[in-house]
Amino acid sequence: MINWVGLYTLFAKEVWRFLKVTTQTVLTPAVTALLYLLVFQTVLEDHVEVYPGIGYGAFLVPGLVVMTMIQNAFANSSSSLIQSKMNGNLVFVLVAPLSSLEFFLAFVGAAILRGLLVGVVVWAVALALVDLPPVHSPAWLLAFSVLGSAMLGILGVIAGIWADKYDQLAAFQNFLILPLSFLSGVFYSIHDLPPFWERLSLINPFFYMIDGVRHGFLGVSDVDPVLALTVTAGSTLVVSALCLALLAKGYKIRH
Amino acid sequence: MDAILVRDVHKCFASVPALRGLSLAVSENSFFGLLGPNGAGKSTLIGILAGLVRADSGEVRVCGHEVVRDYRRARASLGLVPQELVYDPFFTVRELLRLQAGYFGLGRRARPWIDELLALLALEDKADANMHQLSGGMKRRVLIAQALVHRPPVVVLDEPTAGVDVELRQALWALTRRLHAEGHTLILTTHYLEEAEALCERIAIINRGRLVALDDKDALLARHPYRLLCLTLDREPPSLPDPLRARLVERGDCQFTFRLDRHGDPVGAILDQVRALGVEIVDLHLEEPSLEEIFVHLTRESA
Numbered sequence: 224m225i226n227w228v229g230l231y232t233l234f235a236k237e238v239w240r241f242l243k244v245t246t247q248t249v250l251t252p253a254v255t256a257l258l259y260l261l262v263f264q265t266v267l268e269d270h271v272e273v274y275p276g277i278g279y280g281a282f283l284v285p286g287l288v289v290m291t292m293i294q295n296a297f298a299n300s301s302s303s304l305i306q307s308k309m310n311g312n313l314v315f316v317l318v319a320p321l322s323s324l325e326f327f328l329a330f331v332g333a334a335i336l337r338g339l340l341v342g343v344v345v346w347a348v349a350l351a352l353v354d355l356p357p358v359h360s361p362a363w364l365l366a367f368s369v370l371g372s373a374m375l376g377i378l379g380v381i382a383g384i385w386a387d388k389y390d391q392l393a394a395f396q397n398f399l400i401l402p403l404s405f406l407s408g409v410f411y412s413i414h415d416l417p418p419f420w421e422r423l424s425l426i427n428p429f430f431y432m433i434d435g436v437r438h439g440f441l442g443v444s445d446v447d448p449v450l451a452l453t454v455t456a457g458s459t460l461v462v463s464a465l466c467l468a469l470l471a472k473g474y475k476i477r478h
Numbered sequence: 479m480d481a482i483l484v485r486d487v488h489k490c491f492a493s494v495p496a497l498r499g500l501s502l503a504v505s506e507n508s509f510f511g512l513l514g515p516n517g518a519g520k521s522t523l524i525g526i527l528a529g530l531v532r533a534d535s536g537e538v539r540v541c542g543h544e545v546v547r548d549y550r551r552a553r554a555s556l557g558l559v560p561q562e563l564v565y566d567p568f569f570t571v572r573e574l575l576r577l578q579a580g581y582f583g584l585g586r587r588a589r590p591w592i593d594e595l596l597a598l599l600a601l602e603d604k605a606d607a608n609m610h611q612l613s614g615g616m617k618r619r620v621l622i623a624q625a626l627v628h629r630p631p632v633v634v635l636d637e638p639t640a641g642v643d644v645e646l647r648q649a650l651w652a653l654t655r656r657l658h659a660e661g662h663t664l665i666l667t668t669h670y671l672e673e674a675e676a677l678c679e680r681i682a683i684i685n686r687g688r689l690v691a692l693d694d695k696d697a698l699l700a701r702h703p704y705r706l707l708c709l710t711l712d713r714e715p716p717s718l719p720d721p722l723r724a725r726l727v728e729r730g731d732c733q734f735t736f737r738l739d740r741h742g743d744p745v746g747a748i749l750d751q752v753r754a755l756g757v758e759i760v761d762l763h764l765e766e767p768s769l770e771e772i773f774v775h776l777t778r779e780s781a
Contacts, residue, residue: 226550232580240568311564315624318528318558319581320550478491478531 230325233316237333241299248295248337253344256291260284260349263410277441280353285440286409288342288349289371289433296338296372297379297400300330304383305392308476317477323470327380327463334376335369342368356441363448364439367455371432374459375400377466384475403429408437413445428458479542481506481632481663482527487536489522489687496522497533498687504665504680506631509658511678511695512667515777519687520667521561524636528558541631554582557625561636563617565609571620572596572605575627582628595623599653615646622653632663639673651677671773675699685777702772707736707748710761715752722751732760 241248264280307313316326349355358364378400386392407429413421424430425446435451438444444451470476482504489497497519504510514520525531526538529549538545543552566574575595579588596602599619604612609620618638625633635654639647654677658664668674674681674695681698683691691698711732718726725743728735736748745764752759 226583228583228585229581232577232585235580236569236577239573243568307566310566311560311562312566314530314558314560314564315566315578316581317530318553318556319578320553320583321581322550473532477529478525 226320226322226325229319229321230329233321233326233329234332237299237303237330238336240303241333241337248299249341249344252291252295252341253348256287256345257348257352259287260352264353277356277443278354281355281441282437283410284346284349284353284355285437286433288345288440289368289436290404290407290409291345292338292342292368293371293375293404293429293432294400295341296334297375297382297396299334299337300376300379301383301386301392301396302379303330303333304380305386305389308383308387309389313476323467326470327377327467330380331373331376334379335372338372338376339368342372358440359442360439362439363452364436366452367432367435367439370452370455370459371429371436374428374432374455374462377459377462381462381466381469384469387475403427404433407433408445409433428454431455431458479506480504480539481508481541482510482665483537483539483542484523484526485537487523487526487533487538489519489526489531489533491522495687497526497536500536500684500687500689502682502689502692504632504663506663507658507661508663509654509677509679510663510665511674511681512665512684513671513674513681513773514684514690517686518684518777520684521636522687523684524558524634524665524667527634528556529553554628555631557628557630557633559621559625559633559635559638561640563614563621565617565620567608567610570606570608571601571612571623574609574620575623578624579627584628588627591629592623592627595626599623600649615642618642618646618650622650626657631661632665633657634665634667636667637669638666639668639670647673683773683776690776691772698772699766702775703740704737704771705740706765707738707745708763708765709734709736709752709759711752712758712760715755715757718755719751722748 260280260283263283304313307316382392382395386395406424407427408424413424413430416424431446431451431454434444434446435448435455438448438451480503484500484502487497487500488495500519500523512520512523522531526533527540527545529545529552532546540552541555543555545552569577572592575592576589579592596605599622601616601619601623604616609617612620622638638650642650651673654664654666666674666678678695681691681693681695682689693701706727711734714732722736725736725738725748726734727737738745738748749759749762
């Protein structure tokens with residue numbers, strides 16, 4: 224039997240936590256994404272056309288939206304967990320009658336919500352700066368946004384329970400999450416890469432979620448959106464299984 | 479049914495044994511003291527009871543519920559007041575209590591009890607303050623409120639008075655007595671042995687992961703083979719004979735304290751030997767051993 228009230232409370236607490244510091248958790252990443260947009264659009268708008276009839280700014284916005292979403296989804300669960308571990312207040316959740324699945328769903332649910340919220344803010348502000356066509360497919364867009372945020376929220380839980388100090392979490396973020404998200408076609412089409420790098424991009428699961436979001440926004444993509452959805456969902460399932468196994472084992476949180 | 483049942487529990491951290499076949503039971507509605515030197519295994523045992531630590535083997539039950547297989551009911555039956563002043567810096571006192579109640583499956587229906595707890599612990603004025611604005615004593619009260627928010631039948635207090643001032647210590651003693659009177663089972667770990675002596679009815683002493691003693695407090699105190707005879711004399715005796723000198727533990731200005739074997743040293747014989755020195759006994763009293771002496775005696779024996 225599920226402890227629904229407990230699950231909802233932990234989810235609400237994780238949401239409440241980031242809403243208490245929206246300048247840091249919502250506005251700052253939105254401003255960062257917009258700075259990328261302004262710089263790259265100003266420099267490259269007249270020089271680069273990735274897809275026929277679509278300006279570089281319009282090409283860039285979906286990538287920036289999803290990159291911001293996934294980085295914030297990761298930051299939400301990972302920073303909350305590492306802070307709770309370092310402060311020692313994780314004990315209050317661990318002594319409660321919450322299952323590993325409830326713990327997982329609450330943290331990942333809040334990460335998805337923050338990802339979507341930051342994504343919407345970036346998109347809304349981008350609308351004022353870039354001539355964007357209407358959203359091609361809200362359903363595809365939502366599916367990839369939720370799955371992408373979920374995958375990174377789950378990776379955030381894994382990083383949060385694995386890391387013993389902030390330094391280790393920063394390493395996870397800077398040496399794994401950041402390269403995978405920058406080298407995933409946010410700023411370019413992988414078809415423009417040399418063959419070796421194009422093939423390498425195809426084994427990066429982040430590429431598929433970014434390509435899928437771009438398909439949802441613009442109706443153009445580097446690979447078939449069904450393939451992208453399959454890879455994104457499959458990757459999310461794999462990291463979910465790993466995360467649930469770690470939680471069930473009590474890895475680094477129940478000694 | 480026992481409030482706590484621990485049967486043959488083993489736990490190692492890496493290759494270092496923390497608990498070595500520990501077994502004990504705590505009956506319902508008792509005030510139980512868990513004593514032991516640093517590293518004895520007290521925190522490990524409490525962690526296992528609360529689900530923070532997993533035993534390598536053995537059986538642990540809280541109110542009859544096994545702590546791993548039936549963890550929901552076991553955890554709902556236990557309230558833990560942690561030793562460290564830990565808190566989530568994002569929330570106010572009231573918010574923390576509501577969140578804690580929520581984790582235990584209690585929603586809005588816990589709110590009247592939360593208000594009651596705030597009043598009981600004199601936290602009403604601080605209900606909307608952030609935790610980092612509170613003094614150490616106030617933070618300690620919030621931790622107690624968090625442990626009680628789901629009305630657990632068993633409350634574990636892990637060194638609740640460590641580092642608190644006398645006034646707060648008295649307040650915490652009064653609160654624990656009240657909880658006990660209301661039917662809670664209380665388990666107290668403390669380094670202040672006079673605290674265990676004042677509050678607990680039954681005491682377990684563990685050392686190096688093993689149970690050294692488990693008995694009613696009075697029986698434990700009576701088990702100690704020594705007691706102290708304190709004499710005030712009218713003047714200094716010229717010298718003490720060997721039998722008296724062997725038993726002398728403290729000497730002051732005409733004051734002498736002798737340690738007597740409870741069974742082998744009749745008080746009358748000792749007094750006769752003192753009087754034989756040609757001095758008058760102005761005052762005398764017997765002191766029973768404190769828990770501290772018993773603790774030292776037992777833990778030294780088991781080392």
